Structures are given as structure tokens and as C-alpha cells.
Amino acid sequence: MTDDVIIAPQADSEIWRGAVAWEERDGRARAWRLLPERAARAHAPELVRHATMAAGVRALVTTDASEARLELDFEHDADARLDVLLDGELYRRVEVTSGLTDLRVPLPDGEHDLAIWLPQVGQSWVGPLTLVGASTAAPTPPAAPRWTTYGSSITQCSAADGPSETWPAVAARALGWDLTCLGFGGQCHLDPIAASTIAAVPADVVSMCLGINIYGGATFSPRTFAAHASAFVERVRAAHPDATLVVITPIASPARETTPNAVDFTLEQMREDLRSVVDVLQAEGDANLHLVDGLSLLGLDEVHLLPDALHPDGEGYRLMGERVALAMGALTGAAPATVR
Numbered sequence: 001m002t003d004d005v006i007i008a009p010q011a012d013s014e015i016w017r018g019a020v021a022w023e024e025r026d027g028r029a030r031a032w033r034l035l036p037e038r039a040a041r042a043h044a045p046e047l048v049r050h051a052t053m054a055a056g057v058r059a060l061v062t063t064d065a066s067e068a069r070l071e072l073d074f075e076h077d078a079d080a081r082l083d084v085l086l087d088g089e090l091y092r093r094v095e096v097t098s099g100l101t102d103l104r105v106p107l108p109d110g111e112h113d114l115a116i117w118l119p120q121v122g123q124s125w126v127g128p129l130t131l132v133g134a135s136t137a138a139p140t141p142p143a144a145p146r147w148t149t150y151g152s153s154i155t156q157c158s159a160a161d162g163p164s165e166t167w168p169a170v171a172a173r174a175l176g177w178d179l180t181c182l183g184f185g186g187q188c189h190l191d192p193i194a195a196s197t198i199a200a201v202p203a204d205v206v207s208m209c210l211g212i213n214i215y216g217g218a219t220f221s222p223r224t225f226a227a228h229a230s231a232f233v234e235r236v237r238a239a240h241p242d243a244t245l246v247v248i249t250p251i252a253s254p255a256r257e258t259t260p261n262a263v264d265f266t267l268e269q270m271r272e273d274l275r276s277v278v279d280v281l282q283a284e285g286d287a288n289l290h291l292v293d294g295l296s297l298l299g300l301d302e303v304h305l306l307p308d309a310l311h312p313d314g315e316g317y318r319l320m321g322e323r324v325a326l327a328m329g330a331l332t333g334a335a336p337a338t339v340r
Helices: 036-042 045-051 167-175 192-200 212-217 225-239 267-283 300-305 314-332
Strands: 003-007 021-025 028-032 058-063 067-075 080-086 089-096 099-106 112-117 123-126 129-134 137-139 146-151 178-183 205-209 244-248 289-292
Touching: 003 058, 036 045, 036 192, 058 129, 067 080, 067 112, 080 099, 089 099, 146 167, 146 192, 167 178, 167 314, 178 192, 192 225, 205 225, 205 314, 212 267, 225 244, 225 267, 244 267, 244 314, 267 289, 289 314, 300 314
Parallel strands: 146 178, 146 205, 205 244, 244 289
Antiparallel strands: 003 129, 021 028, 028 123, 058 112, 058 137, 067 099, 067 123, 067 129, 080 089, 080 112
């Protein structure tokens, strides 16, 4: 016997993954990637706005449905994309514009692993996922380990070809990890709400891509940056005593490498400060804290992949994802697969 299976996006769903919480409105829900109860205390409206964008949020279900349906009320000032994957491969990429999209995707016969990745930018208010004619609709076995990654627009990846091809998505898919993406365009400033959220989300691996927004915003100076970065890492370690923690330094940005910002800071200095933070904490006994040099992920000889000399293009994000998977896999003993 077959019937339609309806799966609402909500916090306790084993099918909807990657959201910290969900907010309901008129029968639809919007994902939060920071703790909503702390939003007023963030004192950062742009950070909160980015926290309600669905980067890394997806539905993962094993089903024999004949069709998948999803209503999406999308709000953004530019077009975006939604990705449908079947058995790990891109099956359909849907262009999404502001307004209501009624997604209807016919599925082939038999049982398949279905993944629907929401746009990584804009406001996505989604209705329940409807699986038409399904006799099976089980959560795709959750990937392990659980991975939280924190960063800037370079982690949110608005210029990726699709939401399943951001570098965190590429790396998570290659490693078979359960991703929570805390990438916030222009908003990676070691905010307390970010530390509290990372602390609250169960994780086996936590990576933190630090520096580029702090350079751009002159948030911290050479006098204060290392101390605040250390305090942030220490807060994460206190919440996740057994997790693998990884600090990732900024990728290449030629105009910022040796050019001082408003507080006389350069990216070269930031990388050295982050290395010092990790060295000190390792020397004090944190053997499961590691550093990944951002230049090994996208270097100065690859600036053709940075159209604005800051953000990677689609090819750059895919390459970053592959390299992050190799680096993180080496640190954790995981062997990445090829992402299709």
C-alpha cells in the first residue's frame, strides 16, 4: 500500500538536517543557524539576517516515492538555486526567484536516497516535504561524525554553483559527515552568539575559519585579535572536550596580504597570530586542536579563482571543498570519496 508521506521541517526531524532551530509562519518554516533565543542579545542585525539563510540546510530521506513536492516562499534580491540529489548525484538544479516556488520533482522507480539542499542565500520559508506514493520514507542514515563549521561569506559561499557545491557541502559529502554550516556573509567577528551556538550544537568536529571579516571590519587589532581568537576556541573546547577542533586561517587575498587595514593589521600577520593561538593551546595540552593554513586551500597562485580578489567562484569553492576534505580527513583518519 502506498500513500503520500508529509514531513514538516522541525527541530526534532531526523530528515531535515543542518538547522539549529526552525521558526514557523503561515504553515511554512524558516531555518535558523544561530540560537534564536539569543538573537536580541547579539546586537548585530546583519548577523541575525544571515543566520536565517539556509546555508547547509537540507532534507535527507530514503524513499520509493514517485514524486517529491516542496513549496518554497523565497525572499531575496537576486536569483538563487535549490539542488535535488539522488543517490549522491545532482539530479536537478532549480533556479529560484523571489516569491512562491512549487517544486515538483518526478523520481525514478525503486528506492533511492533523496537529498534536497535549500538555497544558501536569501530567506527560505519552506512547507512540508511531500513524498507522493511512498511506501518507504525513512531518514537516510545520519552521516558521522557531526561537523560544525564557522566562518564568513567564504563559508556561506553565495557564488557556489549550487547549495550542494559550497565548499562545506562538498567536503561533508566527500567525507560522509553530518554538516551544520555557520557561514555568515560579512559577519564572522567571534560573536558570543556564535560561540554559544557552536557550544549548543552536538559536534564531533568543529572547524573555525577566522580572520577575513575581522580584517575588513578592523574588528580587532594586532593587540587584541589573538586573545579574542584564543578565548573563542577555548569556549568551544569547553563545550566539546572530546571533539576535533580545527582553526583555518584566511585563504589568499592579494590586496590584503601585506596591506595594513584601518588598525594596521595584515592577513599575513593574522595567519601568524592564529598559528600562535593554536601553538600555545597545543603546548598547554590540547592535542586535538589543529591548524589548517588557508593558503593550502586556495593560494596566491590561484587568484584566477577569485573574481573579486576575495571570494572564490564556483570552481574555487569546489576545489576548496576537495582540499578541506583531504585536510580534515588526514586529521581525523577519514578517507574522502569523490563528490559527483
